Amino acid sequence: MTAARLELGAAGEERAAAWYRARGYVVVARNWRCREGELDLVCTRGRTVVFCEVKTRSSLAYGHPAEAVTPAKQQRIHKLAVLWLADQDPPVRADALRFDVAAVLPRSIDVIEAAF
Numbered sequence: 001m002t003a004a005r006l007e008l009g010a011a012g013e014e015r016a017a018a019w020y021r022a023r024g025y026v027v028v029a030r031n032w033r034c035r036e037g038e039l040d041l042v043c044t045r046g047r048t049v050v051f052c053e054v055k056t057r058s059s060l061a062y063g064h065p066a067e068a069v070t071p072a073k074q075q076r077i078h079k080l081a082v083l084w085l086a087d088q089d090p091p092v093r094a095d096a097l098r099f100d101v102a103a104v105l106p107r108s109i110d111v112i113e114a115a116f
Helices: 003-022 071-087
Strands: 026-034 037-045 048-056 096-105 108-112
Touching (some): 003 026, 003 037, 003 048, 003 096, 003 108, 071 096
16 A cells, blocks of 8 residues: 555544544544454444444545445454454443444545444
């Protein structure tokens, strides 16, 4: 991956994290990695844990960023969420889990709550 693409992705993740913080969420993990993959953002508000997949694009030339979160990607994120929860010490006590998608474009951010 080129440096420019890495920079674009990092900027998109920062904008998504700011979106959550502005709405009272705490960003508890960014770019959490394990052998099976990576979670972009994990946020909490109260006892709700949100796993957010961030997709950043410089234009709509290849479609809306959210379209890149395929059913296979959704399944992988579900698996990673289970692994993240099991990895926490002390354990996270959640009443609800939610899976969001943040679609970031140069002039907009669209967070789709409970996207899958």
